[in-house]
Amino acid sequence: MKWPSVRSRRRRVEELLTNQQEATMTESKGTTTTASTDPDAISWLRSTLHSVDQRCTNLQTDLKKAQQDCLTLDGSRRGLAACLANQEEALGSLRQELVRTTLANQTMTNEKVEMQRKLEEKDRQIADLRRQLAAKDRVMETQRAVLEEASHNFTPALRAKLDKNISTMDARRNQYREELHVAREALSSLRSNFRGNDPNHHTLDTLEQCMAFLLERIAGPDTLDMTSSSASQSTLIQRHSNDTLKRSNINGYHGDQFTKVVYFTERTVTPFLTVIPRRLGEISLRDFKTLFDRPGVYRFHFKAQDAEYGFVKEEIADDNMILPGFDGKIIAWVEEIQV
Structure with missing residues (x-):
């Protein structure tokens, strides 16, 4: 609703006052012409003029009150307009929240459908x-x-026959173990007759492994268990290492002047352990070839640390190149090349 402005209302009141004054003066002129000399007419005119002035005063008071009311109404109108703007802003925020809630509801509905599909x-x-x-x-x-x-x-x-076969196999297993133990003692006695760097140690190791393998094949898969085989391999390596260390100390080398070398070949599963009387970082491929003096053509790989791939098998062909070490020793793989 649009309220009339204060100026328009004031203009209307002034027009009403002007019309009333003109009508009063017209009446007074007519009366003056008819009875200008009558004293009663003069007093009537005076009373009439007094009443007109009082009416004018009342009208002016009403005009001021109307103006004050107009100002009050204008302030109320502005307050209502500000409240309406705030309500429109709040309504806009609610509409945006409704849109977001609708989108979230649609997303949750889609997720619910997807979860139901996965559940099915x-x-x-x-x-x-x-x-x-x-x-x-x-x-x-x-x-x-x-x-x-x-x-x-x-x-x-049948049960008695099976028990008899089992007892026969146990007796045969014990016999094979005793024979293998005697053969290993004979090989150990024979090993003590060779020097520390003698290549015949490798031949004895190969012979011992072949004997164990043949006895296992003859007696069956249950004859020699994996525990005894692993123990014999570790005992073999430890005995070879101790004998080599003793021979190195006898020859005048101390513990900080030699390096252990563990190398694997294609013919045996058990690695070979030997000692080179030099510190780690001073051993070259030529020194390792002097130790590994077997006929044939071979490729040599050594365990090394790479910054990108970690632990790798590094192939070395230059005789003057220093061999990499790992954990204080050298670990090598020897591959024979068929010519």
């Missing part, structure tokens, strides 16, 4: 796994029934 897929997988498990249970029940039937059919005579 997982349910199908679980159902498939349950079917597979049921099938395996049936197979296990069948095998259990067959096993129970076989155990019922297993007569005491």
